[in-house]
Amino acid sequence: MEDARSGPAAGGATIGELGEDRVLARVLPRLVSGDAALLGPGDDAAVIAAPDGRFVVTTDLMVHGPDFRLAWSTPYELGWKAAATNLTDVAAMGARPTALTVAIAAPPALGVDVLEGIADGLREGLAELAPGAGVVGGDLSASAVLTIAVTAFGDLEGRAPVLRSGARVGDVLAHAGVRGEAARGLALLFAEGRDASGEPDVALAQAVRDRHPALVSAQLAPRPPVAAGVIAAVAGATAMLDVSDGLARDARRIAAASGVGLDFDAAALGDDVRLALAGAEDHGLLATFPPGAAVPAPFEPVGRVVDGPGRLLLDGEPVEALGWDPYSGWDGRTG
């Protein structure tokens, strides 16, 4: 089934047949460069507005195999997720996302419709999650492995960045976004979206989607609370991060950087506490707020900051770090 997804659509051309210039001529018109682009794609570099004299920057790779399967994700979803995950890193600094650059390495035999779909997902992910932000530049290269490299920029609007290191004992621990849904979606795809030989399968994945649309969507096209980053910063958040590796593993990063302990309330984490703590790729925002401050929506209190550098607690008891490592988590398959 893989060829049906990675090759061109019926009647379509491959990027190898078209060559770089004609591929870009088909892909670039699907993107917008956004409000911050003083000069968009087409020259050696773009020029982006940074009104307060600083900019926030983060970069992330999505690789066919460890990070996505073409039998499971549509090209549109790949573009959407590439935008969403990077936008959340910008938001986690308390910044407003302004722009992305996108570099793609792709096999020559890939259909140009795949790149068009990625561009559509990027455009619409930006429009929904970070209105006004756009794609200001990129690169296209040949590779045996489809790889999407996104770099995202943001504007702090005169505020200090919200670091991981600012949590203080007594602060409220709060979270915005889903908890464990992306991991549940991935587990369903692994359990029911592969054929008898273990290969990801288009038709089986579609059946999983039909039964569990929200969970599959949480994994393949997440809708992180990007706008909540600025909301937290304005409300006085003392620390914040993007929860990409699971709530427990990422919370430990705030605990280590701030030299504090974090104590989660099990009752605030839903029915499956272990999944809420361990499930990766939800891309929620975990933040701490001063004891006197109101916790702004969409954040919900999930615990408190306590003594003990680097400690992670659940209802006052230590919990293990649970999470995801890119080298222990990939079985070597692509699909």
Place this chain on the structure above:
Amino acid sequence: MEDARSGPAAGGATIGELGEDRVLARVLPRLVSGDAALLGPGDDAAVIAAPDGRFVVTTDLMVHGPDFRLAWSTPYELGWKAAATNLTDVAAMGARPTALTVAIAAPPALGVDVLEGIADGLREGLAELAPGAGVVGGDLSASAVLTIAVTAFGDLEGRAPVLRSGARVGDVLAHAGVRGEAARGLALLFAEGRDASGEPDVALAQAVRDRHPALVSAQLAPRPPVAAGVIAAVAGATAMLDVSDGLARDARRIAAASGVGLDFDAAALGDDVRLALAGAEDHGLLATFPPGAAVPAPFEPVGRVVDGPGRLLLDGEPVEALGWDPYSGWDGRTG
């Protein structure tokens, strides 16, 4: 011979064995974040100074196979070239490079010493070509194909960016950097650096290096005239670009964007005019200067801007576009 280069050095560990956190702990100390980094690596995103309220950004991928061979390039050279090529794109806008982000996708079996070597090359390439600039962030992912994604930033220092579209009839056409050396180095590696089956070979490549150190270095670790970008902008350059795809193909881009013709003087291009025009990857700077302005060193006059949108001439006669396309130029091998 390939395993000897892509596997770990004797006694070394693979990145799969170490895992992401320990790999980063070994690689990050080899990098400096530079003068513009208000907040360097370690949080969700970095914060970079943009003193005039704008920043320049460009992004580029280097992929094992089409863009480099591990039997030919040392890890140090990969890091150096990744820095050099992106810095030149920033320079081509007339900007001073300030910072890079670097995302690397690598096979789990790769030795961590390869990433350490890449980091060393990045650091020293930055120190030589763009003093004060540093690496402010990055990402590490697993992939079957070693892939290096660099995004580079620059400061226009209050000047207008130098675009491809500003050349005017009567301007002087000038070039800074080597012409054809990178292509000669690559041709030597293809001719003499491969074994009988056509595979890139470490020992044969070393012999080519010993005989032609300057040409091989021009290909594997180029020293583009990065500082010349600001020099050209200050001197009033009307158009400029990075010559990555060959002088002829890139000159045609200025001609098309500016709606002018460009007429090269054969006598200014050295002994092998065809190679000077067609050879890719030199990463010189091609610029146009107003007729009355002095052409600043290291630029040398190589022709003039004439009538005729998109026309490319040599001593007044039309020349063919010659150059490089990523999908026609890769034979599918890695090595």
